[in-house]
Structure formats: structure tokens, C-alpha cells
Amino acid sequence: MTDNDREQIALFRFSLISPILNRQVKKQNEYLAKVAAKKHNVPYYGVREYSPKTIAMWVRAYRKGGFEGLKPKPRNDKGKSRVLTPELKEVILEAREDHPDRSVSLLYDQLITEKKMLPSQASYSTVYRFLKKKNLLVNSPRKEENRRRFAYDQVNMLWQGDEMYGPYLNLDGKKVKTFLFAFIDDCSRVITYAKFLTTEKFSAVQQVLSEAILRRGIPKLLYVDNGKVYHSDNLHFACASLGITLIHTKPYDAQSKGKIERYFLTVRKRFLPLLTDDDLSSLDKLNQRFFSWLEKDYHRKVHSSLKMTPLDKYMSQISQVKTYDDPEKLKMLFLKRAQRKVRHDGTISVNSKLYQVPPVYIGKKVKIRFDPETYDNIYLYENGKCITKAEPVIMADNAHAKRGNPISFAKMTEGGSKNV
Incomplete structure (x- = not known):
């Protein structure tokens, strides 16, 4: 494993x-x-x-x-192979032939119950892999849950998140597309954070969600669509680490995210028509105008369903909000996770570049985390904790580094050498 x-x-x-x-x-x-x-x-x-x-x-x-x-604990017998004996294979195949419709889990339990096999002889996963290799698995039909309307009366119980196409910027005569990423609190309709960006990559989701958490606290549920960025392992790991349940909607089902879609409609009707050419001359100006409208108009306008403003509704339950105030620690949760084997020269390769790690890890596999878009910093992790940062290898510096070997090329070329 x-x-x-x-x-x-x-x-x-x-x-x-x-x-x-x-x-x-x-x-x-x-x-x-x-x-x-x-x-x-x-x-x-x-x-x-x-x-x-x-x-x-x-x-x-x-x-x-x-x-x-x-996480499952590593096996105590790691490095030792588990091989099914020919006799056990025959017993398993015989049981599968007699009960072709039974799940592997039930089949395995019955083999143990009937004492045809001992747990110490083969684990469930060993039997599963054996039957999978023989194409003898049984796939159970998936049951779809009925979608139901939902509305929470507690702030930060659920946030809905999505993106919409924004206006084009005019940068030096070139049109640049923008995207508005936003998260809305289901109870209060407060926009926990939203921002126009020029990218649809995961970094946009990370930036907006991180800022939302730092400003408005940690939600219990995060409801997003089926876009690729929302299925990122980085997002899954970050949510799990924060105790957030990540939920995805069905594909092409905008109605299931009614509150965030309604908010985007408000943006199109009440904010976009206010923009001037100057507002669209830079991303910073567009966001400054948007933040001002969000706080002065949207958050302070009485909501028809709430009978009060979104901000007042949110502040009425501020004592229940679970805050998070460590930006650096939060940033680390969203990093990509990978594994590398340390070479004999104490280096690892990431994105075709070499990084130096402590010599104690030479020949071992190490876990690393990094931003897959910038590769600015490479962090080494052990048991879920950051232990050090890998430094980029600079060949010129290494050429002048002091080493334990007293023999140098320079001395060998000065008037000959006794070693030659």
C-alpha cells in the first residue's frame, strides 16, 4: 500500500x-x-x-x-510478500463459482466462517486483488439519492461555492477575460469572500477559499460543483484537515446551487452595469470597485427572505463562528502532496529541477508538498508535520563547497603531483 x-x-x-x-x-x-x-x-x-x-x-x-x-497503519510485515498458495486459490475460485453474485467482502467472510481459510493465510485485500486479476469481481449498481431542498438556520453550517464569467479587462489594448470566484453562507447569505481573477486554475479556488476562512471562519459543509478544480486532491486534503465536509453537485445541475446562482444574478444586474472604462483598466481597480459594492450595497441591503441584511444575520450568530487565524498554516494545507526518493548526492527532482535535502534522507523516500503552479518552495514532511525546506541546487556554489577530501584538482595541476 x-x-x-x-x-x-x-x-x-x-x-x-x-x-x-x-x-x-x-x-x-x-x-x-x-x-x-x-x-x-x-x-x-x-x-x-x-x-x-x-x-x-x-x-x-x-x-x-x-x-x-x-490513515491505515503501515504493515508490520512490510517488505514480505503475501502469496496465495495453489490450494487457497482453488478454494477461492470454487467459492466464486458457487456464488458468482456475492460481493468479495461477503465471500471472504463466509470462507472464514466456514473455516475454509484462516485470516492469517490471506487478508481481504489479497483475495480481492486475486479475484480482480481474474475479472471475477461483482459491481453493485449505484443508487442515486433523491435531491431535497435544504436551508440551514446556523451560520457557517454550509457554504456554497462557484464561479461566473466576469467582464473583459482592457489591458494595453488587449482584452483579458475575468472570472468571479465566490463563496456564500447558506444561512445569512453573506459572501464570505469573492474576487475577480484572470485564471480558472486551482490557485484561484485556494486564494478565495483561504481568504473566506480567515475572514469568516470555518464552515462545516462546502457545497461546490463538479468542475475539475473542485475535485483537486489538494482541496480534498485541505477540507479534511480542517474538518470540512466537501460535497459535489450533480453535473449540469445549477438549480442545486440556487443561492450562489441567485447571487451571481444580482451581480450581473446590480454591479456589472455600474462599471466604467476606468474600472476595467486593471484587475485591481475592478476588485476595488467590487469590494466596495459588496460591503456598501449587497451586505447592507435587506434580504427579502431574511427580512434583515445578510451582515446583520451573520453578526447575530458571530459567537458560534469557529475562527482560523494562521494564514501560513492554512496555506500549507492547500499544497500539492507528492513523494520522491532522495538520490545518493542528497537531491530530489521536482518539475525537472534539483533540490538539496539533509544527507540523513539519502536513499530514502520522502514526502514533499509544494505549489504546483509556482514551485516556489519545496517542503519536506514527516508524520504530517513540516520538518524542513528543500533548497534549490546551485551548481556554481556546490563547485566551491568545502569537502572532506584533501585532494583538489587545483593542487594536482600545480607543477605536477606526487599522486600522478
Whole structure:
């Protein structure tokens, strides 16, 4: 099992327990029983079922160790192969032939119950991989949930996020497209943060969501569409680390995000017509005009559904807001995660560039995090904590670095050498 597999499994486990962590569940035992009654397509393991006790254990693990606590522990016998004997293969294939419609999880449990196989002889994942290789898995049909209307009476319970096409800027005679990224609080209709940007990349989502969290606190649920940037692993990891449940809408289903879509309509009707040529002469001027309109007009205008302004509604529950005031730590949560093996010269390669790491890691695999768009800084992580920053290799500096070897090329060329 790779580190990426362990992270994906942790994300899956978090998706099951997040309603409990965010107090969406009134009766925990009933929720656990409901989840345990379903079959789940688990990363690495495949289709599995879990007992309420196991899921409750994940809740305790997250509360104790955070996101890292949900990762499966490395195997004690790592490095040793697990091979099914010919006899065991025959037993498994025989059971599959007798019960072709049963899930691998149920098949495995029955083999253990009937004492045809011992748990120590083969794990569930070993049996799953064997049947997968033989194309003998059974895929359960996916059941779609009915969409229901929702409205929360608590601020920061749910934020909706999306983007809309903005006006074109006129920069030195060239038209530049803009995009408005925004997040709205479902209860108060406050725009937790919004900004016009000239990119649709993940950095735009990161910038706006980070600022929203620093300004308005941490939401329990984040409801976004199916765009590529919202499916980024970086966003999944950041949300899981913050205890935010990330929810995606169905494709091409704008109605499911009614509040943010209604806000964008307000922007088109009440803000865009106010823009002048000077406002569109730079991105900074466009955003300055937008921020001013947002605070003076939108946030202070009585909302027809709330019968009060969005800002007043939000401030009425300000004591319930869970704040976050560490910008640097928040920035680190959104970095891309990867793994590299340290070469014998103490370097790793990232984006075709070499970076120096402490010699103690030579020959070992290290976990790193970085911004995939800028590659400005490469950080080394161990057990979920940043331990140091990898420095770019500068060949010219290395050529003059002092080394333990007393023999130098310069001395060898000065009037010959006794070593020649």
C-alpha cells in the first residue's frame, strides 16, 4: 500500500464520519447503523462493508489525531510478500463459482466462517486483488439519492461555492477575460469572500477559499460543483484537515446551487452595469470597485427572505463562528502532496529541477508538498508535520563547497603531483 493509497483511504473514511463531526447527525447510533448497512467502494480495498463499531472507531481516531489518524497503519510485515498458495486459490475460485453474485467482502467472510481459510493465510485485500486479476469481481449498481431542498438556520453550517464569467479587462489594448470566484453562507447569505481573477486554475479556488476562512471562519459543509478544480486532491486534503465536509453537485445541475446562482444574478444586474472604462483598466481597480459594492450595497441591503441584511444575520450568530487565524498554516494545507526518493548526492527532482535535502534522507523516500503552479518552495514532511525546506541546487556554489577530501584538482595541476 502506497502513501497515496493511505491518503485516499483516509479521505474515504472522513467522508463517512464528517456528518458526525459536524453535528449533522442527531442520533449517532442510527446513523452508524445506516452507514454500516451499505456497501462501499473503498479506494485500494474495493467493495467493503463496515460495522458501526469500526466507523465509531474512525470518529475517535480523527478527534485524537486529525486527518493523519484516519490513515491505515503501515504493515508490520512490510517488505514480505503475501502469496496465495495453489490450494487457497482453488478454494477461492470454487467459492466464486458457487456464488458468482456475492460481493468479495461477503465471500471472504463466509470462507472464514466456514473455516475454509484462516485470516492469517490471506487478508481481504489479497483475495480481492486475486479475484480482480481474474475479472471475477461483482459491481453493485449505484443508487442515486433523491435531491431535497435544504436551508440551514446556523451560520457557517454550509457554504456554497462557484464561479461566473466576469467582464473583459482592457489591458494595453488587449482584452483579458475575468472570472468571479465566490463563496456564500447558506444561512445569512453573506459572501464570505469573492474576487475577480484572470485564471480558472486551482490557485484561484485556494486564494478565495483561504481568504473566506480567515475572514469568516470555518464552515462545516462546502457545497461546490463538479468542475475539475473542485475535485483537486489538494482541496480534498485541505477540507479534511480542517474538518470540512466537501460535497459535489450533480453535473449540469445549477438549480442545486440556487443561492450562489441567485447571487451571481444580482451581480450581473446590480454591479456589472455600474462599471466604467476606468474600472476595467486593471484587475485591481475592478476588485476595488467590487469590494466596495459588496460591503456598501449587497451586505447592507435587506434580504427579502431574511427580512434583515445578510451582515446583520451573520453578526447575530458571530459567537458560534469557529475562527482560523494562521494564514501560513492554512496555506500549507492547500499544497500539492507528492513523494520522491532522495538520490545518493542528497537531491530530489521536482518539475525537472534539483533540490538539496539533509544527507540523513539519502536513499530514502520522502514526502514533499509544494505549489504546483509556482514551485516556489519545496517542503519536506514527516508524520504530517513540516520538518524542513528543500533548497534549490546551485551548481556554481556546490563547485566551491568545502569537502572532506584533501585532494583538489587545483593542487594536482600545480607543477605536477606526487599522486600522478
